[in-house]
Amino acid sequence: MHREAGVVVEVSGGKALVESEATSFCASCEARDTCMGGEGKKRRIWIKNGPGAGKGDCVIYEIRERDVVFSSVLLYLFPVASLIGGSAAGYTYHEMIGLDRDLGAGVFGIGGLIVSFTLVWAASKIFMRRGVFAAKMVEIQKKSG
Secondary structure (H helix, E strand, O other), rough: OOEEEEEEEEEEOOEEEEEEOOOOOHHOOOOOOHHOOOOOOOEEEEOOOOOOOOOOOOEEEEOOOOHHHHHHHHHHHHHHHHHHHHHHHHHHHHHHHHOOOHHHHHHHHHHHHHHHHHHHHHHHHHHHHHHHOEEEEEEEEEEOO
């Protein structure tokens, strides 16, 4: 488990919005600018407020490395594999649908990409509802005030 510290900036509906600095965990990630909005920006994440933290409290939360790896594979590798698989299928079966070999590869590749984005979107909704890949607040390090 990877632990990080952050400050609660908002509490709503049993969840806390925690703001934290980029850590070594994020430093090696190529998508950090997309996730965090660029250099020097703070990350904000909604976390289930189990310990009952209040606004201004410093909290510790955990993120499982396995979840980060699996979500990265789902988000990045699966669409690329679908693009390649779709292109290979279109290249192989282009004659069955009456297309040129390159056109078949392109059409099926784009189709595979669209299908993969749809599946990733649907999986994301299901995972969010079930709390999969969610950070977990483990303790209040310092109460505000």
